[in-house]
Amino acid sequence: MDRATNGLRIDVPLGLPPGFDPAAQTPLDRASAIAAIAQADDLMERSEPELALPLYSRATYISDRDVAAAGFYGLGNALYRLDHEAEARQGWERATTFGDTPVAYRAWRQVAAARVREGDLPGALDAYRQCEKIAPRSDRAEIASRLGWLNKETGNAGAANRYFARSRGDSLPTFMTYLIIAVTVVTSLAANSNWDQPGSLFSQLWLSPLAVAGGDYYRLLSVTLVHSPTDIFHLLFNMYALWYAGQLVEKMYGPWRLLGLYVICGLAGGASSYAFGSVGGSVGASGAIFGLFGVVLIATRFHHAILDAQSRAIAGQVGLLIVINLFIGFSGFFNIDNFGHLGGLVAGLWLGMLIPPSQVQTLGSVWQSPRGSKSPAQALAIRVVGIVALLAVIGGVVAYGTSEWHKSPYYQQFGTTGVRPASVAAASSSDQLAVRVVSD
Numbered sequence: 336m337d338r339a340t341n342g343l344r345i346d347v348p349l350g351l352p353p354g355f356d357p358a359a360q361t362p363l364d365r366a367s368a369i370a371a372i373a374q375a376d377d378l379m380e381r382s383e384p385e386l387a388l389p390l391y392s393r394a395t396y397i398s399d400r401d402v403a404a405a406g407f408y409g410l411g412n413a414l415y416r417l418d419h420e421a422e423a424r425q426g427w428e429r430a431t432t433f434g435d436t437p438v439a440y441r442a443w444r445q446v447a448a449a450r451v452r453e454g455d456l457p458g459a460l461d462a463y464r465q466c467e468k469i470a471p472r473s474d475r476a477e478i479a480s481r482l483g484w485l486n487k488e489t490g491n492a493g494a495a496n497r498y499f500a501r502s503r504g505d506s507l508p509t510f511m512t513y514l515i516i517a518v519t520v521v522t523s524l525a526a527n528s529n530w531d532q533p534g535s536l537f538s539q540l541w542l543s544p545l546a547v548a549g550g551d552y553y554r555l556l557s558v559t560l561v562h563s564p565t566d567i568f569h570l571l572f573n574m575y576a577l578w579y580a581g582q583l584v585e586k587m588y589g590p591w592r593l594l595g596l597y598v599i600c601g602l603a604g605g606a607s608s609y610a611f612g613s614v615g616g617s618v619g620a621s622g623a624i625f626g627l628f629g630v631v632l633i634a635t636r637f638h639h640a641i642l643d644a645q646s647r648a649i650a651g652q653v654g655l656l657i658v659i660n661l662f663i664g665f666s667g668f669f670n671i672d673n674f675g676h677l678g679g680l681v682a683g684l685w686l687g688m689l690i691p692p693s694q695v696q697t698l699g700s701v702w703q704s705p706r707g708s709k710s711p712a713q714a715l716a717i718r719v720v721g722i723v724a725l726l727a728v729i730g731g732v733v734a735y736g737t738s739e740w741h742k743s744p745y746y747q748q749f750g751t752t753g754v755r756p757a758s759v760a761a762a763s764s765s766d767q768l769a770v771r772v773v774s775d
Contacts (some may be wrong), residue, residue, distance in 0.1 A: 336684040360396060366551035368394040368402045375409055384416035404436040411445060424597050431465070437586055440469045447481075460485045473711075476502045491681050503696070511590035512581035514598060516574050519620060522560040523570050530564035537561055543616045547609050548740035552733065555605030556598065559620035580627035583650060587640050588630075589680040596686055599725065600626020600679045607678025610736030610773045614745050622679035625660075628682025637688060638697045678732075682725060689721040 363371070374389035391413055394406030413424030427449065430442035444738070447462035463482050470478045483498035520538070530537035542558035563569035585593040604622015634640045635650045642650060657680065665673055691697055740746050 341582025359393065361430065363393065363397050365399050365402060367400070367625070368397045368406065371515030372402070372405055372409055379409070379412065379416070382416075384413040386411040388417070394436075395434060400433040401436045404430045404442070405438050408442050408445075409436040411442070412676075420449060424453075434625055435469070440466060440471070442473075443469070451485075456489050457483055460489065468634050471711075472693055478736065509582045509585040509590075511593050512585050514580060515581065515594070516577055519568065519577070519628075520574060523562045526561045527564040537564060541616060541618045542605055542608060542611050543738070544612065544614060544740055545746050547733075548737050548746055555609060556601050557606075558618055559601045559623050561586075561618045562620075563618060569619060571594030573624065576624045577620060577627075578633060579649065580624055580653075581674065583631050583642075584627050584634075584647060587634050587641070587695050588690070589694045592690070592693065593627075596630055596690075597623050597627065599722070599729075600629070600682045603725070603729050604675040606732045606736070608672050608675035610732045610739070611674040612672060615745070617675055619672070621672070622675035623684040624679070625657070625676045625681030626679035627687075628657055629680045630687040632657065633684055634692050638691045640692045640695050640697050642695060655702065669767070682729075685721070685725055689718050 371390045371394040375387035375394070378384070378390070379388035381452045388410065391406050391409035395403050395410065397403050407426050407430035411423045411430065412767070413423075414420075414426055415423035424446060427442045427445040430436075430438055431446060432437070443462055443466045447459045447466060450456075450459040450462055460482065463478060463485065467475070467478050467482065479498045483495045483502060485494035486492075486498060522536075526535065526537035526540060529535045533537075540554065540557040542554050547554050562573060581593060581597070584596060588596065601620070601623035601754035603626065608617050608622065631650050631653050635642070636649075636654070659677065661673070663671070
């Protein structure tokens with residue numbers, strides 16, 4: 336794709352044929368029409384819309400709907416720059432009549448903005464509704480916000496509130512948060528029913544470092560599904576904390592990104608606990624939950640996600656809660672899995688930096704100039720590289736932990752059976768204190 340061709344596929348050399356007449360009204364071949372649009376776009380970049388106007392007009396004489404739509408879209412832009420607003424709107428409207436083309440969304444946005452300037456709010460509402468149908472994910476919150484304001488201005492308060500809620504992500508059901516909680520509660524209760532029996536579900540899921548060193552790497556994540564078998568409050572407080580953080584993340588990122596963030600943070604917490612923790616192992620989802628709090632902290636402080644008042648109040652406590660929990664953990668008065676917490680938190684902070692909220696607006700999305708912003712392909716590449724780098728670090732931490740545990744006297748003497756689930760019953764129950772502070 337080339338900027339100058341408004342998303343049109345370039346499969347021909349760009350260049351106008353000899354003797355090209357911009358004033359002619361005869362049909363063009365595709366190559367000549369694309370070349371005319373490309374040259375017109377360059378003239379627009381040089382602030383010469385009067386020279387670009389006939390080239391855009393000439394490019395509309397073609398049967399290819401994508402190219403014709405691009406010509407009319409450019410024609411509207413040139414007319415607008417020349418202060419012919421009514422004619423400009425007509426050009427953009429003509430561009431929308433060709434259906435699903437590369438310029439359809441931008442043309443509808445221009446039509447909507449033009450109708451707002453003309454005071455035609457019902458017409459602007461219709462145009463923005465068309466935008467909403469084909470808007471890219473990154474623009475959906477903004478379009479919903481504009482629809483909210485237009486409905487408010489036209490007296491439709493109910494629709495305005497619905498669109499404002501949609502722009503903040505409030506209208507999205509937080510089903511993934513509840514699904515993770517349900518799976519965790521059911522698994523934990525089932526595992527705790529006979530936790531001290533050989534071959535029990537608990538013994539297969541808890542984070543036994545020696546078992547992981549023996550190849551049970553799935554325990555790095557499965558540890559989030561089991562909690563202290565002797566203290567039900569460990570499960571209750573962790574699930575309250577997950578409800579507290581999970582809903583915020585799901586509102587800002589959507590359900591499937593929440594799941595991905597939770598899994599990666601859980602793996603990071605499990606890997607850190609495995610590599611740097613004690614032989615006693617651990618249980619609980621607090622590493623993954625700390626990761627979600629890290630995501631919330633960065634999304635609200637760095638990306639400046641635009642949230643409703645209640646969500647802002649909750650998010651505003653996150654930084655203090657993280658500090659309190661880390662202080663309690665490293666005070667030495669309680670047997671808390673600090674490394675699991677830190678591993679999940681660092682992963683959450685890193686992921687929050689890489690991935691901006693996608694379901695709500697941010698100050699960056701509202702104010703950033705399109706000319707100065709990264710292209711979607713560049714942004715995606717940065718995120719992919721960043722996530723791969725994080726996974727590589729997690730893998731490196733696991734490899735280091737495996738090497739160290741293989742050298743430990745516990746592993747050399749007992750192998751993967753050196754520590755039984757009973758050894759974590761008391762130790763894991765103390766983890767509830769940290770979670771309780773996070774949850775309140």
